[in-house]
Amino acid sequence: MRRNHMKLLMHQRDDTLRGGIRTGKYSLKACIACHASQTSQSVTAEPTNFCQSCHSYAAVKIDCFECHANKPAVNTALQQVKP
Amino acid sequence: MKRQNLTPSDAADTPSSRRGFLAVAAAGMTGILLAPGVRLIEIAQAAAAGDAVSAGASSKVRWGMLIDSTKCSAGCTDCVTACNTENGLSGGTLPTDSQWIRKIEIKEVRSGRTQSFPMMCQHCAEPPCVDVCPTGASFKRADGIVLVDRHRCIGCRYCLMACPYKARSFVHEPLTHQKPDVPRGMGTAEACNLCVYRVDRGEQPACVAACAAAGHAAILFGDLNDPASEIAQRVASYPTRQIRENLNLDTGVRYIGI
Numbered sequence: 001m002r003r004n005h006m007k008l009l010m011h012q013r014d015d016t017l018r019g020g021i022r023t024g025k026y027s028l029k030a031c032i033a034c035h036a037s038q039t040s041q042s043v044t045a046e047p048t049n050f051c052q053s054c055h056s057y058a059a060v061k062i063d064c065f066e067c068h069a070n071k072p073a074v075n076t077a078l079q080q081v082k083p
Numbered sequence: 084m085k086r087q088n089l090t091p092s093d094a095a096d097t098p099s100s101r102r103g104f105l106a107v108a109a110a111g112m113t114g115i116l117l118a119p120g121v122r123l124i125e126i127a128q129a130a131a132a133g134d135a136v137s138a139g140a141s142s143k144v145r146w147g148m149l150i151d152s153t154k155c156s157a158g159c160t161d162c163v164t165a166c167n168t169e170n171g172l173s174g175g176t177l178p179t180d181s182q183w184i185r186k187i188e189i190k191e192v193r194s195g196r197t198q199s200f201p202m203m204c205q206h207c208a209e210p211p212c213v214d215v216c217p218t219g220a221s222f223k224r225a226d227g228i229v230l231v232d233r234h235r236c237i238g239c240r241y242c243l244m245a246c247p248y249k250a251r252s253f254v255h256e257p258l259t260h261q262k263p264d265v266p267r268g269m270g271t272a273e274a275c276n277l278c279v280y281r282v283d284r285g286e287q288p289a290c291v292a293a294c295a296a297a298g299h300a301a302i303l304f305g306d307l308n309d310p311a312s313e314i315a316q317r318v319a320s321y322p323t324r325q326i327r328e329n330l331n332l333d334t335g336v337r338y339i340g341i
Contacts (some may be wrong), residue, residue, distance in 0.1 A: 017232055020140035020224060020283050029263045067233055067268030069261050 002054065009064075028064070033072040044070045142225040145208075146277060147307040147335035148291070149314050149323060152200035154301035155294075160186055162201050162302065165293030169278060171262040181252035181267075183275040184290055189341070198341060201290065201302070204229060204250040204275035205326065206335035212242035212251060212274075221272070227307075227335050228277045238270040247327050250274045307335065 001008070012026045024030040032043050035050040043051040044065050051070075055062050166184045167174040173181070184203040190196070210229045212221045220235035221242050231242075231251075243251045251274045254267060261267050264280045278288035286292075291304040305314035317323075323337040 013234060014232075015139075017230065017234075018140075018222065018224065020226070020279070021138075022280065022283050032263070066257075067261065067266040067271070069263040069266070071263070073263045 028068055029072070032068075032070065036070075036072050041072070042070045140225040140228070140283075143308060144226040145307040145335065146227050146282060147206065147305065147314060147318075147337065148277075148288075149303040149305075149317055149337050149339065150200055151301045151303070151339040152198050153340040154299050155198075155200045156297075156299055156301075157188060157197065157199040159199075159297060159299065161293045161297040161299075162186075162290035165289040166203075166275070169262075169281075169289035170265045170276075171260070171267065179253075179255040181254060181273060183250075183252070183273070200338060200341065202248060202250070202326075203290075203336065204246075204277075205248050205332070206275075206277060208333035208335070209331065211245040211247065211330075211332070215241040215245040217241065224279070228279050228282070229274070230276055230279065231272050231274065233266065233268060233271040233273075236271040238272065240272060242272050246274075247330060247332075 009028065013028070015021045016026050016028075035043050037043070037046065037049045040046045040049055043049050044055075044062060046052065047056050051062055051064075163184050163186060164174070166172065170183060172183060176182075184201050187200055187202050189198050206227055206229050208223075208227065210221070210223055212229065213223055216222075217239060218235045218237055220232045220237070221229070222232060223229050238253065240253050243249075243253060251272050253272055254269050257269045258267055265276075267273060278286075278290075281288060287304045291302045294300060294302045303314050303317065305312040307315055307318065309315055310319075317339075318337060321339055323339055324341055325332070325334040325337055326341075
């Protein structure tokens with residue numbers, strides 16, 4: 001995955017957008033939902049976050065999150081419970 | 084030069100923090116609400132939602148809308164508001180602000196009769212935006228929904244020029260805080276996507292739901308190819324119009340009463 005994720009994501013994004021296949025395996029949203037950091041709630045906001053940790057090490061810029069959300073969806077019903 | 088000590092294995096969450104996550108998640112399930120745990124539970128729920136089964140777009144389906152302008156209320160903009168909220172649009176009215184749906188008021192000069200109805204991407208069967216797109220970014224899905232593949236869009240804006248309905252917008256400025264379901268970004272064209280991720284989940288587009296919630300139910304959404312669907316039966320039994328019928332685009336969005 002570490003070596004080939006860019007190829008897999010490239011393939012799956014076409015299946016999702018053009019083919020309408022949105023199961024968890026094909027969903028970038030589902031990737032982010034699990035891999036988001038506990039502290040920043042994001043995969044790219046801090047240098048230690050899931051995507052950014054490798055990408056800053058390899059000095060490769062990520063373009064995905066200029067359009068895609070880098071945080072999972074926030075459930076507003078649960079958010080209201082917060083003190 | 085000292086290399087930054089940031090190997091992937093170091094950067095990954097430590098086992099202890101992962102245990103902490105599980106403990107907090109378990110605590111949340113037993114009904115104990117912990118302020119820092121709220122977000123974590125949301126993340127776990129989001130992961131579960133991603134496992135919903137989706138068969139993908141089928142060419143047997145042709146999604147369409149039937150908009151009854153006699154039921155549409157002048158001054159009501161619930162569909163526009165719902166679209167902006169659902170897709171994370173600013174709702175601004177500057178020439179550079181994206182607009183996926185808008186309300187149109189038309190008036191017959193002689194009688195003074197006015198009518199109101201929403202306009203958006205008409206999801207043509209023969210879309211001019213697809214014809215002119217130099218990169219293949221503008222495309223029609225198998226089930227008739229016309230979309231922009233932002234991975235391929237180079238922002239040339241030919242589609243904005245080609246669309247006879249002025250349905251397309253261009254994103255001029257950098258965006259932040261996009262919705263997880265609706266990726267949008269600077270330098271790409273965009274338009275009504277018929278809330279494609281909701282349709283794939285088996286739900287109705289946001290504007291249709293908002294119109295029904297407002298009590299007008301002026302927008303009917305469904306499969307034009309399925310003879311048993313309400314929309315196909317109404318299209319077969321009532322006189323409906325496509326806007327700019329003379330262009331022979333065979334639009335997926337049809338109107339009653341205009």
